[in-house]
Amino acid sequence: MPIQIFVVAMVLAGAVLLGRFVTGRTGIPDAAAYVLLGVAAGLLPGMAGVRLSPDLVLLLFLPPLIYYAAFFSDPRETIHNLVAVLGQAVGLVLVTAAAVAATLLAVFPDVGWAAAIAFGAAVAPPDPVAAGSVLQRLGAPRRLVTVLESEGLVNDGVALTLFAVAVASVGAPASAGDVLTHLVVEVGGGIGFGLLVGVLTAALRRRIRDSTSQVLLSLITPYLAFVPAQLVQSSGVLATVAAAVWLGTRGRGLVEPTSRLQTETFWRVLNTLLVALLFVLLGIQVPSIVAVVGYYPPGLLAVASGAVVVVAIGVRMAWVLLVPSLAGLLPVREELTSRMTFRERLVLGWCGPRGAVSLAVALSIPLVTPTGQEFPRRDLLLFLTVVVVLVTLVGQTVPLPFLLRRLQLRPDEREQTEGVRARRATVDAALRELDDVAARDEPDPPGAEALRQVLELRRDRLRDQLDPGSDRGRTTPDDDRDGDGDDPRPDRLDASDLRLRLVNVERDMLRTLHEKGEISRPTMVAISQELDLDETQLRRRR
The missing domain is CATH 1.20.1530.20 (Na+/H+ antiporter like fold)
Structure with a gap:
């Protein structure tokens, strides 16, 4: 038996x-x-x-x-x-x-x-x-x-x-x-x-x-x-x-x-x-x-x-x-x-x-x-x-x-670019948070400027993907956040507290986009999982 x-x-x-x-x-x-x-x-x-x-x-x-x-x-x-x-x-x-x-x-x-x-x-x-x-x-x-x-x-x-x-x-x-x-x-x-x-x-x-x-x-x-x-x-x-x-x-x-x-x-x-x-x-x-x-x-x-x-x-x-x-x-x-x-x-x-x-x-x-x-x-x-x-x-x-x-x-065009648009909105929100930190005369933590450069690079690449004349193609909700697995990641910087703060800002923006009906739930879940992975990796290295 x-x-x-x-x-x-x-x-x-x-x-x-x-x-x-x-x-x-x-x-x-x-x-x-x-x-x-x-x-x-x-x-x-x-x-x-x-x-x-x-x-x-x-x-x-x-x-x-x-x-x-x-x-x-x-x-x-x-x-x-x-x-x-x-x-x-x-x-x-x-x-x-x-x-x-x-x-x-x-x-x-x-x-x-x-x-x-x-x-x-x-x-x-x-x-x-x-x-x-x-x-x-x-x-x-x-x-x-x-x-x-x-x-x-x-x-x-x-x-x-x-x-x-x-x-x-x-x-x-x-x-x-x-x-x-x-x-x-x-x-x-x-x-x-x-x-x-x-x-x-x-x-x-x-x-x-x-x-x-x-x-x-x-x-x-x-x-x-x-x-x-x-x-x-x-x-x-x-x-x-x-x-x-x-x-x-x-x-x-x-x-x-x-x-x-x-x-x-x-x-x-x-x-x-x-x-x-x-x-x-x-x-x-x-x-x-x-x-x-x-x-x-x-x-x-x-x-x-x-x-x-x-x-x-x-x-x-x-x-x-x-x-x-x-x-x-x-x-x-x-x-x-x-x-x-x-x-x-x-x-x-x-x-x-x-x-x-x-x-x-x-x-x-x-x-x-x-x-x-x-x-x-x-x-x-x-x-x-x-x-x-x-x-x-x-x-x-x-x-x-x-x-x-x-x-x-x-x-349709809106569905095809939904993931890219959502990722760009979250990156823009993170950059605005960095600007607010500088405007309040807070001392920049170590790695803040390098983090800004990484975010700006990601934003530029997302903008290229939204350009109808671009030959980079379009991403879907399951694609990488920045469209390129070889891009430098913010988790390589020594600014854990600030990076965790920006992850929460991106998560809030993602939730707002979904509540307004600008993105679907599958897109929200896919990008949210990426943010969860970022936060998990950051906390492990603190």
Whole structure:
């Protein structure tokens, strides 16, 4: 038994490492590469017994993945696209579930509406990780990524709620009152409990100074929100989102820069590892699930699979292309609707790959109904879920780079230069602080003049990058602060107190730019992490 566990662990680790290598060399989307390698691993001897437990996904993987995405999300950008986000996270999930259920019933009428809706809820919510990573890597317009990621924070909760209601109704139809009560408890209870966890965690983080304890507390926070909410029949997804958004918008200033830098670095590594493992495990399940439905006529399976896939993709495409035109007629403020172009909506409609959550939900379909009867065609529902996941995950993410290039979608001039403009504003603020020091006749600390020269050099280079005629190129929020890793850094000067003072001035300016809406949250977080690194290095050398 220990040898088998060791072999499985080595296969998983090898698939993850190979997936990183393949995606880095070929440009294939991460999720597609991991799933395909997982399918290949599932064919190896001894791997057929590896099972992806739905509890493992819903209780171990899902909370930290949701927490990471919500923590670094931008609520302000989400509000600016609120109609599109809610329309796709709620309306599109419900419509997709109904359309898929109707399609399934047309081929297998004996499944019944409740079981068909349960299946529809499983395959309705897209996984934003697979497509979102491609969009970010290729530099798609920010509102595309914002709508896709914001949709992904809510649609899992909607789908899981609908799934729970449908499964409970198989063989024992629920009344409209029961359904409404269930929805209120799921949504309201989840959001309320998540906010409570966020407030209490923020209060606790104020009193903790140890970096390791801060990392540990941040790790258990999503589970503190998700698991208890699930136990009281509320939405663990919405609870985790609420806690993460509260801490992300209120909690970054609660901890020391060193602890914040270590915590955020830990989460980036953990998120990458969890995503890779989850998609590899998803692929490993494919051979065993396909083998279970061998007694069905191949032609019937092909018809059902094709129909369900076409409907799942087509409904999303139709919704994204047609509904925004109708949403413009709603009596809502214009700033709450995303004014996307047709090309942007076309890409957003295509970004609907299903992922591990869909498979985990399908795997959680019970063997028997609440009345004790065998659940209708459970093996078939699992097989069709695998087909939808594989076709959309590979078939929609692999052509996505070509689609973006073909449609010539890229960030506008303001988005492209946002990081440079923010860095220049922080440098200007630091130089003004140096001028104020001189104006107050304070004695210049050692290294002050050299520090001024470094800041002026950085400002000049940032100005060159903003010049449309410059051939230096433009930076993004993830670029180096000064655009050149070989530039002299202020941490080489012997003026620690003054440099720390200027770092705080730059941080204040960065916060002001974000509060005024001049920069996005990803830009603020990226530059803030650079300032945290500067401060950490300075304090270590004092």
